Amino acid sequence: MQYWLFKSEPETFGIDTLCAKPKQTEHWDGVRNYQARNMLRDEIKVGDKAFFYHSNCTPPGIVGIVEIVKAGYPDPSAQNPESKYYDPKSTPENPRWFMVDVRFVKKFKKMITLSELKQHPLLENMVVLRRGSRLSITPVTKEEWSAILSL
């Protein structure tokens, strides 16, 4: 079992949006970055857990936990001309973009802010905290996961 961190803008899709979905489950679509795509397609498995991170908001930070309930499969929004995630170079025969399904696990009573994460000595190498890190999906080590949960 592995751990991850999924970023999303709460304006677009926040943890409360997920909570309100049927079965509190939703597909994590719209990822259009090859590195993140590879993780979605090849590495993220059913039963893995991920922090739900709110980005591009004040303040940014981790707001809860989700669990992977379906491993990587083609993201149909890439084939939908109406979607802002449409990519004409992706075809059903040769899908370029992938997604997973996530289920709500919990929402923290109090968000763990980015600045709190940055202050923690055990988290100094965390991928999401690296300078210029823009990946919307990043791996989290077991040690980092535990350290964050104990905050």
Place this chain on the structure above:
DNA sequence: GCCAACGTTGGC
């Protein structure tokens, strides 16, 4: 709204 950092595109 600014802008640093990074990714992508496309001409050559």
Place this chain on the structure above:
DNA sequence: GCCAACGTTGGC
């Protein structure tokens, strides 16, 4: 294959 121009992300 190089690299300039452009686009995007996301903290501040």
